[in-house]
Amino acid sequence: MKQFEYVKAGSTQGVINALAQPGTKIIAGGTNLVDLMKRGVTAPDKLVDITHLPLKDITATSGRLHIGTLALNSIVSENSLVQKKQPLLSMALKAGASPQLRNMATVGGNMMQRTRCGYFYDTTLPCNKRQPESGCGAKEGYNRMHAIFGTSEKCIAVHPSDMCVALAALDTTVIIAGKKGERKLAFTDFHKLPGDTPELDNHLAKDEIILGIEIPDNNFADHSYYLKIRDRQSYAFALVSVAVALDISNGVIRSARLAMGGVAHKPWRLYDAEKALAGKQPSVPLFEQIARGAMQGAKAYQHNEFKINLASNAVIQALKVASGLVPA
Amino acid sequence: MDSKNHNTTPKEDEKENPRRTFLKQTSLLTAIAMAPSALVKAAENHVDDKIADVFEKMPLKMEVNGQLQSLSVEPRATLLDILREQLDLTGSKKGCDYGQCGACTVHIDGQRVLSCLTLGVMVNGKKVTTIEGLAKGDQLHPMQEAFIKHDGFQCGYCTPGQIMSAVACVREGHADSEAEIREFMSGNICRCGAYPNIVKAIQDVKEGGLTV
Numbered sequence A: 001m002k003q004f005e006y007v008k009a010g011s012t013q014g015v016i017n018a019l020a021q022p023g024t025k026i027i028a029g030g031t032n033l034v035d036l037m038k039r040g041v042t043a044p045d046k047l048v049d050i051t052h053l054p055l056k057d058i059t060a061t062s063g064r065l066h067i068g069t070l071a072l073n074s075i076v077s078e079n080s081l082v083q084k085k086q087p088l089l090s091m092a093l094k095a096g097a098s099p100q101l102r103n104m105a106t107v108g109g110n111m112m113q114r115t116r117c118g119y120f121y122d123t124t125l126p127c128n129k130r131q132p133e134s135g136c137g138a139k140e141g142y143n144r145m146h147a148i149f150g151t152s153e154k155c156i157a158v159h160p161s162d163m164c165v166a167l168a169a170l171d172t173t174v175i176i177a178g179k180k181g182e183r184k185l186a187f188t189d190f191h192k193l194p195g196d197t198p199e200l201d202n203h204l205a206k207d208e209i210i211l212g213i214e215i216p217d218n219n220f221a222d223h224s225y226y227l228k229i230r231d232r233q234s235y236a237f238a239l240v241s242v243a244v245a246l247d248i249s250n251g252v253i254r255s256a257r258l259a260m261g262g263v264a265h266k267p268w269r270l271y272d273a274e275k276a277l278a279g280k281q282p283s284v285p286l287f288e289q290i291a292r293g294a295m296q297g298a299k300a301y302q303h304n305e306f307k308i309n310l311a312s313n314a315v316i317q318a319l320k321v322a323s324g325l326v327p328a
Numbered sequence B: 001m002d003s004k005n006h007n008t009t010p011k012e013d014e015k016e017n018p019r020r021t022f023l024k025q026t027s028l029l030t031a032i033a034m035a036p037s038a039l040v041k042a043a044e045n046h047v048d049d050k051i052a053d054v055f056e057k058m059p060l061k062m063e064v065n066g067q068l069q070s071l072s073v074e075p076r077a078t079l080l081d082i083l084r085e086q087l088d089l090t091g092s093k094k095g096c097d098y099g100q101c102g103a104c105t106v107h108i109d110g111q112r113v114l115s116c117l118t119l120g121v122m123v124n125g126k127k128v129t130t131i132e133g134l135a136k137g138d139q140l141h142p143m144q145e146a147f148i149k150h151d152g153f154q155c156g157y158c159t160p161g162q163i164m165s166a167v168a169c170v171r172e173g174h175a176d177s178e179a180e181i182r183e184f185m186s187g188n189i190c191r192c193g194a195y196p197n198i199v200k201a202i203q204d205v206k207e208g209g210l211t212v
Ligand SMILES: Cc1cc2nc3c(=O)[nH]c(=O)nc-3n(C[C@H](O)[C@H](O)[C@H](O)COP(=O)(O)OP(=O)(O)OC[C@H]3O[C@@H](n4cnc5c(N)ncnc54)[C@H](O)[C@@H]3O)c2cc1C
Pocket: A025, A026, A027, A028, A029, A030, A031, A032, A033, A034, A035, A069, A095, A096, A097, A098, A101, A104, A105, A106, A107, A108, A109, A110, A111, A112, A113, A160, A161, A162, A163, A208, A209, A210, A211, A235, A236, A237, A238, B098, B099, B100
């Protein structure tokens, strides 16, 4: 690992000032950054440790749940407010990484984690995300883990987070601070598709810091489910995952939220499916129709064609469990 | 932006959720705003300059297995390397060095973490427990006893990490069933496949109701 300078941030403003200097990066849990630094995928000159800032709180106020960026993934997943109000988030977090990693990983770090694409990780191979204009090794290479939606000529990587899939489904807002003050962004507008700039995963500017997230209260708690399909039963990234949140009363779906993970460069919201579910009674034929619709526009590469069927079946299964047609 | 092509928030959603567009101080932001300005100033200075001369080594004070250690470390040194190379505590193992195996598991302030992905400088002022710190003199920790009793290992390479993780698993209250134990021990890989016996050892300790 390259030598770097380490400083402990004393305030949010101090972090923003420090980030103005090129080559400076925030470090939180370090579980992604230290890994990438060891491999030479990234080599910052200076790290700003934000872990002492007062950004850990989880509070419920006026119709929303605030979660500070430094709340650990383990703490959030076990928090009673989260479990009561947003069980989908708790489920998604518990499906991610391992207990040790969740004890280190933070909300902001999880949002900012880089793709696990093997070509991104191996500095001897081409990757437009790591080294713009070097080419995409995955497109014609081993692309079993890669995207089936929203890919570009330049990049077919997926965003690896579980937490983010739940947050995208839950209409979350991201709170960001920068030179010009604070701003808010819809979670679904935080991450981006690769397009011509796969080196950028999201719309956070280089000198901005994530302060936290807000999730609006909803009526989804009784009918939420996070289904994660992976190569082993635990401690592996998703091949495909589905986050479902339904508001059901008197046997009718009043409102629905659906998002998929492991299929795109960002959590993939299924807006059309949500509309099609509203006002209907849960049934297997309905869910099969929803899944067929959700796969429209999917594009497979040499090794990931299986994902289209897998994702379709995962959508059906997650809807069946969330609506109570079958037990988890 | 076109929501179909970019999978971004559709416009009509914005209307349904006016809360997105208004900006209000949150409790956590207020907390920052209320920090005394002198403190903020000092912190900014701290972030901005003066560190150039310590590019190479920084002081690190931490308590390891009950003993205070004052060290000088490079910012890039991981806790695992510091434990093994500077403090000669070679119980914590380097299996993968990338957070994938759990062999380096230690407790920081009582919580299980991976020492291979932890920068030593970030542990300043904290308490670290390694496998060497579990026994009380000659008396093994109940989890160590249980691993021996149930043959919870073959080659033993993953064992220090397994035991540190197992102790935390019981303390966290995640050892109530075999399925729960397996899920909450999934961050510790055993190449020899001693899993069934590891689970038995943990169940034994849990059912014994001993303080771990
Ligand atoms: C073996 C392994 C398995 C894993 N499995 C899974 C899995 O199954 N599912 C899953 O979802 N994740 C998984 N992860 C990834 C893990 O969730 C992330 O590494 C973790 O969430 C990152 O959080 P962190 O706080 O450690 O981030 P760090 O490593 O500290 O930082 C990551 C990035 O975020 C930036 N950053 C951090 N905080 C902020 C902030 N407040 N504002 C702006 N930028 C910020 C940093 O500058 C850095 O670029 C796994 C990781 C490993 C090593």
